[in-house]
Amino acid sequence: METTLTLSSRVLKTENVNWRDFKFIQQDSFKDLDPDAAHRLKASILANNFTQPFYVWEVPENGTIFCLDGKHRTLMLEQLIKEGHTVPYLLPATFIHCENKKEAAKLVTIYSSIYARVSQKGLFDFMKEYELDFTELKDQMDLPEFDMLEMMEMLNPTDAAATQAAEARSSLQEKFIIPPFSIFDTRQGYWMDRKRKWIAMGLESEDGRPEELFMAKSGQSSGIYNLRNRMREATGQDPSWDEILKEAKKRGLHVYTGTSIFDPVLTEVVYSWFNIPGGVILDPFAGGSVRGLVASELGFNYIGIDIRPEQVEANIQQAMLLGAKQAEWITGDSSQLNELLPESFRADLIFTCPPYADLEVYSDLEGDLSTMEYDEFLKTYQQIIKQSCGRLKDDRFACFVVGDIRDESGIYRNFVSQTIEAFLESGMLLYNEIILINVAGSLPVRVGRQMANSRKVGKMHQNVLVFYKGDSKKIKENFPEIEVKEMSENA
Ligand SMILES: C[S@@+](CC[C@H](N)C(=O)[O-])C[C@H]1O[C@@H](n2cnc3c(N)ncnc32)[C@H](O)[C@@H]1O
Structure with a gap:
């Protein structure tokens, strides 16, 4: 009042x-x-x-x-x-x-x-x-006919600049879903709102993972994996997740128990910006169902390959449940990609999130990249990139979400650069590099000790690498105006 x-x-x-x-x-x-x-x-x-x-x-x-x-x-x-x-x-x-x-x-x-x-x-x-x-x-x-914003900026530069920036940002959101900057900030309200709307549509990514994998999600520190490896070496047997948990608690290691799904907003943005309308998406390391479900919802055709049959089965069930008709998954080892896909298959976009070496171990299947020594991992990874790029049409994009990992001595392996190298060797051009800022999650709990003991800063970003194959001058003619999907809260 x-x-x-x-x-x-x-x-x-x-x-x-x-x-x-x-x-x-x-x-x-x-x-x-x-x-x-x-x-x-x-x-x-x-x-x-x-x-x-x-x-x-x-x-x-x-x-x-x-x-x-x-x-x-x-x-x-x-x-x-x-x-x-x-x-x-x-x-x-x-x-x-x-x-x-x-x-x-x-x-x-x-x-x-x-x-x-x-x-x-x-x-x-x-x-x-x-x-x-x-x-x-x-x-x-x-x-x-005063330009009020200009006037405010003249009189109070910071306030006016902020108002103007906010107005510009909201019109960029209307046009592009999120502002098309080289930083994707998943902590922002506009990102979280949109993510909530996608999740409300029934996205669930982790169905296929056995309980221990479900728990051992990407929020886990490499310390937990090192611990598991040491326990495995000591007993010659795979420790159960309960045993790892007990041991971790004894040693004061933080265990991440939350769950997360692959980001549907990131998926939507990549599809909307870098695919042609109705284009076919190839995902050589499918993991959960999100990338397939979002593709289908946006009218793209999606084909995902994963080495774990239980994950593929769970994805198919999930897609049936949600009526996602345009998403398909194949069980197989992507290093055999050329044998897995029909000879005539060509994609309009490659989009995936590969294993970050052994940061998360997905299975003990032969061929699972996450079980390999780093040298072998890298060689197989390069082969998969080469075969995938071979199946990409000309004048199209490929996008990999990657994050660097540390070796046993805590030194970065330079995985992001090695991914870029593998793409360049497969004839692709590096077109955009975006930093994906993750929510801090359990990082504040872990970072103090790691900083104090070894001067490692807490990593809260990943890299979204976008490559292009062909003549970049044709982008304008092949990629029409971006359409932003209307989404309601109770979708
Ligand atoms: C980083 S995960 C991608 C999951 C994604 N972050 C998510 O949560 O949806 C990588 C996936 O690659 C799969 N994978 C590992 N080696 C593979 C191979 N040689 N061929 C196909 N899939 C493989 C794993 O089973 C795992 O699901």
Whole structure:
């Protein structure tokens, strides 16, 4: 509810004063009187004489009278005198009570003349001089064709820049889902809102994973995996997840128990920006169902390959449940991709998130990249990239979401650069590199110890690498305007 005020009159009196003694708070440049308006003012004075008093403020201490409204009228009167007209020196003025000059200055800004117009520059200089608050006064002023944002920026650069940036961002969202910058910030409200809407459509990614994999999700630190490897070496047997948990607790290692799914907003953005309408997506390391389900929902055809039959089965079930007809999965080892796909198969987009070496171990199947020594992993990974790129049509994109990993001594392996290298060797061009900022999750719990002990900063980003095959000049002709899917909360 608006607060109620007790209003009072600040009009003191109206009496005749010598207008030639007026002083002015504002500079001449404050208001413009264009020749047309000057002509109208003159014509009106000559025809109607004086029908309106001046507004003035008298300084009580010294009797100086500041004219708050009527400057151009006094200028015009001087002109009329020069032209030979007879003008009385005493004319009516209405005296307004003001506490001080700043308060009087405020009234100067809000009295609007029907002839003279405030100039943007004039008002700016005036506001600066009297330290007036534009945000407070702008609603009371008759500001003609002012660029309000520009004015606010002139007077208060940081606020206006922020408003402008917010407005620009929301129009970028309307056009592109998220602002097309080299940073994807999954912590932002617009990202989280959209993610919630996708999840509300029934996305579930992890069905296919056995309980221990379900728990050992990507939030897990490599310390947990090192621990598991050491336990395995010590006993010659795979420890159960419960045993790992117990051991981890004893050693004070943080265990991530939350679950996550592959980001549907990231998926939607990549498909909408880098696929042609209705194009075919190839995913050589499918994992969960999200990338297939989002593809189908957006009208793309998707084919995902994963080495784990239980994951593929779960994805197919999930797609049936949601009626996602355009998503398909094949069980197989992508290093045999050429044998798995019909000879005629060609994709319009490659999109995947490969195993980050052995950061998460997915199975003990032969051929599962996550079980390999790093050298072998890299060789097989390069072969899979080469075969996938071979199945991509010309003038199309490929996108890999990757994150660097550390070796046993804690040194980064440079996996991101090695992925880029593998693509360049497969004849693709590096086209965009985007940093995907992840939510901090359990990082704040883990980062203190890791920083204190070994100066490792907490990694909360991944890299979204976008490659292109063919002639980049053809992008405009092949990739039409981006269509943004309307999504409701209860989709
Ligand atoms: C990083 S995961 C992708 C999962 C994704 N992050 C998600 O949650 O949806 C990589 C996937 O590659 C699969 N994979 C590992 N080696 C493979 C191979 N040689 N051929 C096909 N899939 C393989 C694993 O089973 C795992 O599901």
